[in-house]
Amino acid sequence: MVIGGGITGAGIALDAASRGLHVALVEKGDFASGTSSKSTKLIHGGLRYLKQFELKMVHDVGCERAIVHGLAPHLVKPEKMFLPIYQGGTFGKLGTSLGLWLYDFLAGVKKEDRRKMLNRKQALEDGALLRKEGLLGAGLYAEYRTDDARLTIEVLKTAIRHGATCLNYTEVIEFMEENGQLIGVACHDLPIQEVFQIKATTIVNAAGPWVDKLREKANSLTNKRLFLSKGTHIVVPKERLPLRHAVYFDVADGRMVFAIPRQRATYIGTTDTPYKGSREAVFAEIGEVKYLLDAANAMFPTAKLTLPDVESTWAGLRPLIYEEGKSAGEMSRKDEIFISKSGLISVAGGKLTGYRKMAEKLVDLVLKRQGQTPIVCMTKHIALAEEPFANMEEVLDFQRFIEERIRHLEDAETMAVYLTENYGRFAEQIVDAAFGKGEETAEALVKAELHYCLDSEFVLNPLDFFERRTGMLYFHAQRVHRYLETVLQVFQSHFNWSSKELETQRQTVQDVLKKLRPWSA
Numbered sequence: 001m002v003i004g005g006g007i008t009g010a011g012i013a014l015d016a017a018s019r020g021l022h023v024a025l026v027e028k029g030d031f032a033s034g035t036s037s038k039s040t041k042l043i044h045g046g047l048r049y050l051k052q053f054e055l056k057m058v059h060d061v062g063c064e065r066a067i068v069h070g071l072a073p074h075l076v077k078p079e080k081m082f083l084p085i086y087q088g089g090t091f092g093k094l095g096t097s098l099g100l101w102l103y104d105f106l107a108g109v110k111k112e113d114r115r116k117m118l119n120r121k122q123a124l125e126d127g128a129l130l131r132k133e134g135l136l137g138a139g140l141y142a143e144y145r146t147d148d149a150r151l152t153i154e155v156l157k158t159a160i161r162h163g164a165t166c167l168n169y170t171e172v173i174e175f176m177e178e179n180g181q182l183i184g185v186a187c188h189d190l191p192i193q194e195v196f197q198i199k200a201t202t203i204v205n206a207a208g209p210w211v212d213k214l215r216e217k218a219n220s221l222t223n224k225r226l227f228l229s230k231g232t233h234i235v236v237p238k239e240r241l242p243l244r245h246a247v248y249f250d251v252a253d254g255r256m257v258f259a260i261p262r263q264r265a266t267y268i269g270t271t272d273t274p275y276k277g278s279r280e281a282v283f284a285e286i287g288e289v290k291y292l293l294d295a296a297n298a299m300f301p302t303a304k305l306t307l308p309d310v311e312s313t314w315a316g317l318r319p320l321i322y323e324e325g326k327s328a329g330e331m332s333r334k335d336e337i338f339i340s341k342s343g344l345i346s347v348a349g350g351k352l353t354g355y356r357k358m359a360e361k362l363v364d365l366v367l368k369r370q371g372q373t374p375i376v377c378m379t380k381h382i383a384l385a386e387e388p389f390a391n392m393e394e395v396l397d398f399q400r401f402i403e404e405r406i407r408h409l410e411d412a413e414t415m416a417v418y419l420t421e422n423y424g425r426f427a428e429q430i431v432d433a434a435f436g437k438g439e440e441t442a443e444a445l446v447k448a449e450l451h452y453c454l455d456s457e458f459v460l461n462p463l464d465f466f467e468r469r470t471g472m473l474y475f476h477a478q479r480v481h482r483y484l485e486t487v488l489q490v491f492q493s494h495f496n497w498s499s500k501e502l503e504t505q506r507q508t509v510q511d512v513l514k515k516l517r518p519w520s521a
Helices: 007-018 055-071 093-107 120-126 148-161 208-217 286-299 352-369 392-405 412-423 426-435 442-456 462-469 477-495 499-516
Strands: 024-026 077-086 116-119 135-145 165-167 170-178 181-189 194-199 226-237 246-250 256-262 265-269 312-321 336-339 345-348
Touching: 007 024, 007 148, 007 352, 024 170, 055 093, 055 135, 055 352, 077 093, 077 120, 077 392, 093 116, 093 135, 116 120, 120 135, 148 165, 148 352, 148 462, 170 194, 170 208, 208 226, 208 312, 208 345, 226 286, 246 286, 256 286, 265 286, 312 499, 336 352, 345 352, 392 412, 392 426, 412 426, 412 442, 426 442, 442 462, 442 477, 462 477, 462 499, 477 499
Parallel strands: 024 165, 077 246
Antiparallel strands: 077 135, 116 135, 170 181, 181 194, 226 265, 226 312, 246 256, 256 265, 336 345
16 A cells, blocks of 8 residues: 555555556545645756766656656646746856756757757747846756646546545555555545545655654654755746746755646746745745845846736745755755665655666565565556547647636636646546536636536645635735635535535635735735
């Protein structure tokens, strides 16, 4: 069995189920509610790890980019990354050229997508908002953008199609032992307040920031520990920072920050600071938001971004492996596996991009420990959609089809991208359900989205829907405010909520909205 419903746990569940193992996965919150909805939302090769000479990591995750894109082209989309080069900056012209060449070589990038070096004039044409002072040129290279929570959900749904049982809001409260070896867990089903047991020959702890908490619960917290690093992102309207490409740039303290266009917004991140607070409620602090605004304004001085421009924020925790004497930014992002005397297998570290290889390595280990004949991992051939797209051309054709269907709605082009990226071909089903009764409004579309998520995507409360199934909380925050009451009414009808429960859920969403912009409360 697997404990943890983030991208790592989902990947393990899919890999194991596709190799014929019986798999149960439990997650104490919603799927992807921890780190796997709080990343920079990139499937990228980790250019900065070249500076740390982690060439194998760059090779492994770099190669994975194209694989994961092929598995879900509607969800993992090509994104050109712009790397400006400044006098006295982290990257010089020659170093950048060689570094990006090596990056492409290690990742096996196709010829048409390999890095392109730009002179100062070309850089200013491509990145019109850039600070001109000291600009020498730029590098343009290939990465991929995703929605981390949606990717996790699609991996989990694929695992379920292969026979896995996956439960959210189900907390492991006790490990069961026999003769010094773990034989199962006691679980608490939080929505219905029932306790039940799961027997298992192998238990995998893939709980991200909570890995050490579970190791401690199983009396196996020895040797290496986790180090939690906090990363914060901010979201501004695209018209306030209209970028042609994603930009990866230096800040004054030596860190690197991304500014990434996404649908109707641009998001900026991330910070990288030690964290010792509650793992259950991680939010951006005003100082972190100002840090990112200052970084963006230094790189894009004509934007003059201020706090009121920030529509939303998110903050999450990186579960790194602690290394004595290193700062959060210097610690390796490599994944590691710990095996306790009682048989608990814990996995931590790693990157979103490398989830599939992490799962492959861990399932190989499980098979070996169980004495089974090796079964080849097939997940690089298993599409992450029930009705997959073959390539980006199909995705774009479908996107145009959806745009035509909803052309009467405000900002139809953006909404077509949003629906296609979130739901793939099922966007057509959602549009049909929304407009099938003659009520062709944006509100009807939101209702149809919600009904689809209630029926097919394990949604139990409004934040599941607003945050992790749709990303509205971050990238379409105005829609959360506009349709909150509509969504609450659907939930009340679906789950037969009392007036008290309805008010509790309303207050929960409103409290989170305030925490995402604490300076405006």
